[in-house]
Amino acid sequence: MKPYRNPTASAASTPLLLLCFFALYLLTTISPALLTTTSPSPYHSLFLSLSSNSSSSSHLRRLTRLPHISSSEANSLAASYVLSSFPFPSHSTSYSVLLSFPLHRSLSLLSPSSPPVHFSLTQIPSPSDPSSSVASLAVPTFHAYAHSGVVAAPLTYAYYGRVEDFDTLQSLGINVTGTVVLARYGMIFRGDIVKNAQDAGAAAVLVYSDYEDYAKGDTFPAGQWLPETGVQVGSTLRAQGDPTTPDWSCRAGEEECERVDKEEIVRKGFMPGVPSLPISGKDGEELHKAMGGQVAPDNWQGREGTPVYHLGPGPGVVNLTYMGNETLRTIQNVFAVIEGKEEPDRYVLLGNHRDAWTFGAVDPNSGTAALLELAERLSKLQKKGWRPRRTIILCNWDAEEYGLIGSTEWVEENREILTSRAVAYLNVDSAVHGPGFQASATPQLDSLLIEASKMVKDPDNPSQTIYDSWISSSDSGSVGRLGGAGSDHAAFVQHIGVPSVDMSFGHGFPVYHSIFDDYLWMEKFGDPMFQRHVAAASIWGLVALRLADDEILPFDYISYASELKRGAKTIEEEAAGNSVRFSPLYKSIEEFRTAATKINDDKKALERKLWGVALSKDQSKLRELNDRLMMAERAFIDGQGLSGREWHKHLVYGTSKTDDYGSKSYPGINDAIGDAKKSNSSDAWRSVQHEIYRAARAVKQASSVLNGGLT
Ligand SMILES: *[C@@H]1O[C@H](CO)[C@@H](O)[C@H](O)[C@H]1NC(C)=O
Ligand SMILES: *[C@@H]1O[C@H](CO)[C@@H](O)[C@H](O)[C@H]1NC(C)=O
Ligand SMILES: *[C@@H]1O[C@H](CO)[C@@H](O)[C@H](O)[C@H]1NC(C)=O
Ligand SMILES: *[C@@H]1O[C@H](CO)[C@@H](O)[C@H](O)[C@H]1NC(C)=O
Helix, strand or coil: CCCCCCHHHCCCCCHHHHHHHHHHHHHHHCCHHHHHHCCCCHHHHHHHHCCCHHHHHHHHHHHCCCCCCCCCHHHHHHHHHHHHHCCCCEEEEEEEEEEEEEEEEEEEEECCCCCCEECCCCCCCCCCCHHHHHHHHCCCCCEECCCCEEEEEEEEECCCCCHHHHHHHHHCCCCCCCCEEEEECCCCCHHHHHHHHHHCCCCEEEEECCHHHHCCCCECCCCCECCCCCCCCEECCCCCCCCCCCCCCCECCCCCCCCCCHHHHHHCCCCCCCCEEEECHHHHHHHHHCECECECCHHHCCCCCCCCCECECCECEEEEEEEEEEEEEEEEEEEEEECCCCEEEEEEEEEEECCCCCCCCCCCHHHHHHHHHHHHHHHHHHHCCCCCCEEEEEEEECCHHHHCHHHHHHHHHCHHHHHHHEEEEEECCCCECCCCEEEEECHHHHHHHHHHHCCCEECCEEEEEHHHHHHHCCCCCCEECCCCCCCCHHHHHHHCCCCEEEEEECCCCCCCCCCCCCHHHHHHHHCCCCHHHHHHHHHHHHHHHHHHHCCCCCCCCHHHHHHHHHHHHHHHHHCCCCCCCCHHHHHHHHHHHHHHHHHHHHHHHHHHHHHHCCHHHHHHHHHHHHHHHHHHHHHHECCCCECCECCCCECCEEEECCEEEEEEECHHHHHHHHHHHHHCCHHHHHHHHHHHHHHHHHHHHHHHHHHCCCC
16 A cells, blocks of 8 residues: 655655665675675576566556456456466465445535535546546445545645644634545545544545645646546555454454454544545545635645635535445465475565555556566576575465555464564565665665665666665665555564565655556556566565575664664654653663674674585574574564554554654654653653663663573
8 A cells, every 4th residue: 555655755864874884784794704605696696687577567467457456356366366377386365354345425515605516426537548448347436444424514624634734723723623624645644634633523534636746747648647536545444454353363264253343443543433535636626616714824735726725614515425334355365485495494575465446557566566577587596496595485465455454464363483483574565656766674684675776777777776776866865664554564564573675666656546557557657668567576586585595694783773773863852851861772772783793793703614614514503693683673572562552562663653654763652752742741751761761671682682692
């Protein structure tokens, strides 16, 4: 469900810092020994040379013939296609989960001076687009898990629906209680827009795609931008995984399953308590015209030529009806396994989801096409004699769009085995939405990502590598962090602490989650030569091959130490002026840095030893070192989880409480500071101090894992 965001919402960048750490990494690790123990295997360069853009394009064409929402017949055909295309032993695992479908929707505008306007709530594809003939098979535009109800009330306008936007309305004296809030897409997770509106007292919510954000040029099929009837469908679930099985999973056909009931899910705020609908730019404009009251602030206005936006309430009154069906359905994850030769019980996992709101050419099947093409290359390596040292597992998830459900149920079901055996999880959701590589990772993988980016040519400028264009482009030249829950890495990182990566080409795409995300859009705008697909598979595969084949795991915790410190500084600023002390956290971060340096020294020492010695004798030492490298991330997991949202157990990276897409460092401290600022009680600030100590203890645990000795 990779969100489309406005360019202004891009994450902070630290290209310089990263460069420094990488330089340091090279200085500290290059030795003759390195050449024999961790140098790229000849199979790795062979992997790069075996790429095929015609294979990705034909997989994508097959996967995007029909709209294939989770649990539909079309999505099970897609599952069979993936199963039979994997050139390795493959299987599928099915779960019974709560999905949501629209039964009835209607929207009309009742203005005092003119007859009612009924909105069709239908996207209209161009007849010249081959997909248009089957577009009516897509699910009607809706918000999954929206509350069912009928509301007739005046409109208010709330910009991007963030907490600060409702604060602005309040400061301007606008009371949204009992009104229908009209908000724009583009800054935060839609489930949080609805939640924020509900908390402010709204009776219902309409979320539209403003031309200013989604139609900056010619619209599809003439250009890449969202047509005026385009609607962003999506989930409003504010939880990861099936909300009826919050910490566990229920396999399809299993009779005895504990389930939480719907009322409790709504009461906890995981499902909305007021109705909502997503609507088009055109319908949003109509509604703006019906509103009066104060003129909205300058930055809340639309693009040149659109009517002036007012805040309301009214006089326009809308009548909104939504009736949904929340129902248990069967979903299907598909896996292929390439068993490791030396360490079959160590897993390198690659994952992408398959289910799509519509055709899913970008989201997610560009990633599925890349995964299948990558698998074909691995199969060719295998025919030439390659066997990975560790086991590689290719995962194709279902029901990601509903709330990361397929991946989360699987992680919950396999929690203890994954905790003891998973080396890393490499996620690719939408592999390609345009030019420009971007990646996020847990920091011990930064240097490996950068190394891999130096091995692959930039598909948009073959005279240089991806590294050259990635690191040199100022607003994107950095590795982002994985605190956000925008895709299937969330359960791996935030629930069980597996080192992870998430990557793609492109920086958002305007037809996101609309009927226009189809093969023609990809062919014309996303990736006309399918060379970006190939490059995505190359980096993804190369990172996987290093993790699967290197004798010593290519993790570097020095970069982690610096990121821990950077995050601590940011969060300390949030608490500035209050009497909480961050020194316990800083102290444990310094110990962590020492431990990271020590394990790098241990790596070098072992490498030197391995250089001359028969490897078999040192397998147990190697295993011991690798286990320390693999398990350090797990130490950031706290059994109790974040207070009030216990599923989130990672104390260093997590979502923002008010934006599920937002990534925060030290989410527990962050939550506590937010509460303390609101109440400003000494008890609340004591909780902040408690959270600082708790994070400090987690960092300390990670240092002892890296050090590998008992006290
Ligand atoms: C907003 O309106 C509601 C109902 O109309 C009322 O109960 C509430 O007190 C109002 N809030 C403010 C801050 O005026
Ligand atoms: C709102 O729409 C519903 C469904 O179309 C209809 O039953 C109801 O009478 C309408 N209410 C008003 C106030 O127009
Ligand atoms: C809800 O969906 C289920 C199938 O998943 C179906 O059996 C049931 O009839 C639907 N309910 C309504 C009211 O349409
Ligand atoms: C593959 O790439 C070549 C060279 O860049 C290009 O000519 C060809 O059209 C591409 N194939 C597809 C299916 O896009």
